[in-house]
Amino acid sequence: MMTMMTKIWTNFLILGLLALVSRPLWAQTADDPCHRVDFDGAAFTVCEADAGDDLRLWWNDPSGQLIGTPERLEGQLGSDEVLGFAMNAGMYHSDRRPVGLYVEKGQQERPIVTSEGPGNFGLLPNGVFCIAPDRLTVMESRSFNADPPTCTYATQSGPMLVIDGTLHPKFLPDSDSLNIRNGVGVSADGKHAWFAISETPVNFHLFARLFRDELGARNALYFDGKISRLVDPSENRADFGLPMGPIVGLVRPKPAPAE
Template sequence: MASLALAACEQQPAGEAVVRTDLGGGASGETAEVVEPETREEPQVASACTALTFEETAFTHCIADPRAHTIRTALAPQGGQPYGSLAAFAEQVEAGRIAFVVNGGAFGDDRRAIGYYVEDGERLSELDRGDGEGNFYMKPNGVFFGGPGGWRVLSTEAFFSTVRDRPQFGTQSGPMLVVGGEMHPEFQDDGASRAVRNAVGVDSQGRAHFVIADDEVSFGKIARLYRDELGISDALLLASTTSALWDPATGRLDNGRAGPIIVVENSE
């Protein structure tokens, strides 16, 4: 909120509070009009993100609601190199419509997407059904995708078998945290692998729930958060160690590398 002092030469609006102060010491008994500063409340945009504690671990939980938000992916300015970080992306866009932004998908040393990636209806990278090392290839992995008709998370094989029309946006990552209401078969309840992780899942109302850990967390714990706390049957890990969030409403802008970026915007 800003406190705006009106200049003395400006005409005061009707109803302005005026205090008359006796200057004293003069035969004329002059008084001076002193205008009290006017306090105006600037409109505030509520954050779509809130604090959440699960099993004594702090998370930030951001909800994209199809009635209020749209989702798109972003990787690079047109014809340019990848943004590489949320801070670089924030420098090149108007924050007015941004609800929040997260890093969203596997990427290589060149910051470009590994696996399926669609931006503005254009497929820039093919679905990867192969094998390899690292979190991305901890099968099953999956795809977060959608458009004006809704958003979904599916395992890679389910996406390959059932999705025929190209979505407006899509990003492949891995591993899946929860598949059909079951935790990933390779996860321990609270395994030794710990990192600051972020993920996404879509609930039965079509809302996309993005969660980022505020401290290092195991695969099992973040998977149980989606399954047991949020009641989401299919959830996908988006990143480990490079997890980041930009929330303009609170001023939060995390550092770290990024490849594909998921942008959630206010519809109005």
């Protein structure tokens, strides 16, 4: 028969094990740039980065071959580097060429497109996400084209989700166009960026409000839907799907081995 002390310790151990088992997979640690956000009845994963962090864009490898997959992306990193997170970063043609502007390591590889057109990309205003050494910017494409800032990396996509604190005028609160969606938003001072992907299908209006009302983004840009993918090594997450075109990701120094 258990003594009272034995029962207390048994119950304590059971509660401890239950706490470990019930810990959600999305629970954030200090080193994890991604975390879960619940907003207006929908779940999202949000990954964060600051200006000055090692944010990069990838499309093709040095031999001109498409990178496209998490496995090939890992192969682009140095031996002393690890991936913090990555996601698709802009719309692309069937051959994975970016639809609009694409800048990598300061070199423009695809030109900007400012004309209205079919599909979400042509739902003006669309925009450009620009990574500079000391600033992260989301800017409406025609404004960008009129006075281009210097970008180490840049990708064009569309539509804009949030424009100077206002939602895109074509978004409807009750729209039944629902998809898994991903995009990026930046703070007013350009020092912080949020990269979000919905875990369930949502409409544009809800997705845009996530950036403006929950995250505090002054400007935000839609990357894509249906094919949206996230790679989050800290959670052993690498979403399946077709090879991606442009990819954005955070690179970090590889941790020193434990002694």
